Amino acid sequence: MSSTDQFVHLHVHTQYSLLDGANKIEPMLRKAQALNMPAIAMTDHGNLFGAIEFFQAAKKYGVKPIIGCEVYITPRSRFERQDLYFVGEGPHQGKKINNASFHLILLAQNLTGYRNLLRIVSLSHLEGFYYRPRIDFELLSRHHEGLIALSGCLKGQIAYMLTRGDAERAIATAGLFREIFGPENYFFEIQGNGLEDQRIANREIIDLSKKLSIPLVATNDCHYLEKEDAVPHDILLCLQTGKTLADPARLRFGSHEFYLKTPQEMIRAFDELPEAVTNTLEIAGRVDLSIDLNTVHMPSYHLDESMTSVTTVPELFVRTSQEGLVSRFEETGLSLDQRPHYLERLEREIRVIQKMGYEGYFLIVWDFIRKAREMGIPVGPGRGSAAGSLVAWSLRITNIDPIRFGLLFERFLNPERVSLPDIDIDFCMNRRGEVIQYVVDRYGMDRVAMIATFGTMGAKGSIRDVGRVLGMTYAEVDKVAKMIPNSLDMTLEKALEENPDLRGLLEKDPRMEELFSLSRKLEGITRHSSIHAAGVVISREPLMEHVPLMKGANGEIVTQFTKDDVEKVGLVKFDFLGLTTLTLIQGAEDRIRKHTPDFSIDRIPLDDVRTYRLLSEGRTLGIFQLESRGMTDLIIKMQPETFEDLIALLALYRPGPINSGMVDDFIKRKKNPKEIRYELPELEPVLRETYGVIVYQEQVMQIANVLAGFSLGEADLLRRAMGKKKPEEMAKMQDKFVEGAIRKGFPREKAAYVFELMAYFAGYGFNKSHSAAYALISYQTAFLKAHYPVELWAALLTNALDDTEKIGIFLVGAKEMQIEVLPPDINESDFDFVIQPGARILFGLGAVKNVGKQAVDAILENRILEGPFQNFPDFLKRINGKKVNRRVIEALIRAGAFRSLNIRRSVAMESLDELLLWAEKQKNGKPSMQKSLFSDYQMADTGTPPVQDLPEWDERMLLREEKNALGFYLTSHPMARYGDLILKLDSRTTRSLESVPDGETVRVFGVVGGVREVKTKKGDKMAQLTVLDMEGSIEAVLFPDIYGKVQNALQTDLPLLITGPLERNDFGSKIRVTRVDTVDQALEALYQTVVIRLQSDGMGKQDLVDLKGILLGHPGSVPAVLELKVMVRPYPVAVIGLHLNVSPSEDLVRALTNRFGQQAVVCKEEMDPDLRNYLVGLKVRNTVTSEKRGTARPSPMEDSFVSKP
DSSP states (O other): OGGGOOBBSSSBBBSTTTTTBBHHHHHHHHHHHHHOOOOEEEESSOOOOHHHHHHHHHHTTTTTEEHHHHEEEOOOTOOOOOOOOSSSSSSTTTTTEEGOOEEEEEEOHHHHHHHHHHHHHHHHHOOOOOOOOOEHHHHHHHOTEEEEOOSTTTBHHHHHHHOOOOOOOOHHHHHHHHHHOOOEEEEEEEOOOSSSHHHHHHHHHHHHHHHHHEEEEOOOOOBBEEEEEHHHHHHHHHHHHOTTTTOOTTTOOSSOBBOOOOOOHHHHTTTOOOHHHHHHHHHHHHHHOOOOSSOOOOOOOOOOOOOSSOOOOHHHHHHHHHHHHHHHHHHHHHTTTTTTHHHHHHHHHHHHHHHHHHHHHHHHHHHHHHHHTTTTBBBOOOOOOGGHHHHHHTTTOOOOOOOTTOGGGGGTTTTSSOOOOOOEEEEEEHHHHHHHHHHHHHTTTEEEEEEEEEEEEOHHHHHHHHHHHHHOOOOHHHHHHHTTTTTOOOOOHHHHHHHHHHHHHHHHHHHHHHHHHHHHHHOOOEEEEEEEEEEEESSSOGGGTOEEEEEEESSEEESOOOHHHHTTTEEEHHHHHHHHHHHHHHHHHHHHHTOOTTTOOOSOOOOOOOHHHHHHHHHTTSSSTSSSSHHHHHHHHHHHSSHHHHHHHHHOOHHHHHHHHHHHHHHHHHOOOOGGOOGGGGGGHHHHGTTTEEEEEEHHHHHHHHHHHOOHHHHHHHHHHHHHHHHHHHHHHHHHHHHHHHHTTTTTHHHHHHHHHHHHHHOOOOOHHHHHHHHHHHHHHHHHHHHHHHHHHHHHHTTTTTHHHHHHHHHHHHHTTTTTEEETTTTTTSSSSSSTTTTTOOOOGSSSSSTTHHHHHHHHHHHHEEEHOSSSHHHHHHHHHTSSSSHHHHHHHTTTTTTTGTTOHHHHHHHHHHHHHHHHHHHHHHHOOOSSSSSSSEEEEEEOOOOOOOOOOOOHHOOOOOOHHHSSSOOOTGGGHHHHHHHHHHHHHBBBGGOOTTEEEEEEEEEEEEEEEEEEEEEEEEEEEEEEEETEEEEEEEOHHHHHHHHGGGOOOEEEEEEEHHHHHHTTTEESSSSEHHOOOHHHHSSSSEEEEESSSTTHHHHHHHHHHHHHOOOOEEEEEEEEEOOTTTTTEEEEEEEEEEEHHHHHHHHHHHHHTTTTTEEESSSHHHHHHHHHHHHHHHHHHHHHTTTTTOOOTTSSSOOOO
């Protein structure tokens, strides 16, 4: 292809122009390669998110990458946060300029230009953000070197002014750009997108180009790959703006020409301006950019001025490591004969770390962990392969002895394969930010940043997003989304292959096929940016020299590159993870130390019998990593007895080991040692603790070391090769392994067989270092539950202050452990949950909804200064009304917080208005004449005002208000009275639904927690329901056909039995309701007989009249029978058919017991056979009698007492 047939796209938006660009990088470059394009640019809106990904992919496809950005430029200062208005004359005068900025294309010509682009884009976010990340002319003047500028699209400053008749300002602005960049580096951009505004702009720009001798360049502002991708791109715009395709006012491009056109298409479009095309080649030819992706920029540890005894970082590293190990010897009481082994390994690890140049890295981690502990911030015992390092243990970076538990340093740092160290650290979730801030303060805010991550449109997500934009109903979209399997690597293509029902649906329904087709186009597109949960980068130089930066939602400095790209440019990341369990353990420790001052969780024995018994019984609620239903079932099967069992448990509870049969094999061997087999005796020391099963990656390494003479570094390379399952690499490794084993005297066949075993188990093997570190946290929480359950539970409830669902679950757990959780008390409660004598926990004021920390702090402060509140008026008089407002007080009343002040909730709520007025007058010291709720006009004085004597709310009202205040029922539960009935109705508890497979029909008996009515697209009413039982809650959906029938029964706090399939999706679980039964309906379906048991002695006519009235008042379908105790032998009980079918409702039972006593009525699920025969015979006899009489059915009480023989 000759140069006359070539063209280079210099204005291209990838998927990193979020919800605007639809070009995925790989397909875009494949097309560029297929079209023999020598180069292509990436110019996303205001960011460089994809720069490294684009750079590497372009190199892979043999296309020169041109890294650029479409920046937003303000004609004023970037520091000004003000809107811009057009000041020229004509119809546009005074009109607001969108986003207070214009567009400008910047292209990096070389490394200098790339670094300037990094600075410009970074500062647009850090200094100029207003609507969009903006730059200004001052910034361009400082950082223009190595950059080529294009004037931009219709939103560029030049096109904008020319299309509004302001040629004078356009000329001045063009002159300023040319002055900054130089005449050879500034181009006027023209496009052929079919828009009338663009045609006008092109004409004006061409004229101005001739006048100012500024060269032209042709671009196409490519936002998608092919012309037919215009509709998927439209959908992206709708997602960005929250519109649907049917909305006539939505943002749209106005033509379908914004795709990656072929060189021929571009040449034809600008056939009268060939120089505009050749200039793209000229610009591309000038670009010569190489980005160093091989050099590591290891951060420097800053020596403290106080460290006068050491002068270098390596010296400090060695000394601190050695002193740390000695300290560990003293702490653990390690015997003298064991210490040489530890010292030798320490020296070996130090040599490897020194050789790799990582001393500063270890000291940085050591320093901020040490600081965290000084600040009282809990730090985890370790995470990942770093727990295998003795240096890390000596420096107290980790807290698990790697030699004692057989953990390998080479799994962390392999001396035979240089790679960046990766130490992940868990901190208390609540205070993790303080540690990061310490690092920022120590190394400088220009050298420390969080790391970006990007969310993409997954298989199900794209279906839901596209369906919403197409205006489809939730039910329609959900039908397709639910046909897509839930596996993490699922794609729409795979779903189509795996699910014949999905294929059938798409073949039958064109709308569903359109939904699926459009979703496939957008699947994988980047949807949003956010901050990586843990990643922090620390740099030796200012970060802007290596990566572009931006600000997070809370003002954090964040890299625009992902963690992978951050590492590719040579920067080192540190993972600061937040773990709530560490906060939990410290909370429990603090409570324990109030009565056992020397308690330390780090000194508990790891062989505690009570702890393992608790685990083996499956009492795992509240225990780290062990709470799930599946894990609990596995623990009960395994019956762990040692800490090593616990390590294995965490390693085995994964789909691979479970599905492969490894877990069953492990349990079988553990329970029956005769089942344990070793292929070679030399394997026993390696596999003894896992009963002959290869569970850990480290065991694969140790086997290679023992059998084949591999160094542990070589063994790690073998482990990696087995994990990747590359045939050629595996074949080489197998030959080396077998030959090594033969040299050590092992038979070839045995060596080959062991290698196959290793290769098989390596696919399922887990990192033992990580499993051991997390097993320690699991064990610690289990130990606390076994020995200090009240302290642990108080800490658990405090940790869950803002999570009412979790608190509800933990309250059920407290009940199971016979721990009483008391309602909040205004004179006793703290913000957190506190322990009371007698295995009781007092509810925390901070967990009361609508109260908040400010209000609680004000209450506690007043209580400390002035003592307990004497009564409710005293409380109102003393508190700060601005911090403890009416809303707070009402929440506390509903929660029962004033019960110890001897005031009923009904009275406190009813008298609140007047008491608040009285309290305000008391604070101001002004008695007043006021109208009392309780008397005529009276003089207010400093004494306690009278309050109206009202009865307390009934139980239903008390519980409802308690739930409103707390988010759950505490003192009792509306379902408490139905304990036996729940079992009889064969219903499931909400907690047990965890183990129910998707699609299985379930019955749940609970009270209505809330109803949200919505309308379908057709305008029909449906409802989303929350159903609560004593163990939790479940969401339920009632579609219009069901909702219309039961709408009136859905009252808050009323019990219902709901039936329907359980459905699981990305957002959780719900029941699609197919049937709703009230309690009375459920009882009527359950019971076959209502038996009324009365004494004949003393029974009179009025009793029978009352009985008849009650029964007639509760008609239904269940026969009522009277058992009359006559105490006359031989028939002490007379059974009387009453000719009445009744409803065995709560109201009937209540009416009968109120009239005749608690033992007067029994509802039976099965009818006694003799009674059934008797009632059938009675029915036949009565029917015959009726026919003879020619009358209606006899009166219910007409049949006199008929004895049952």
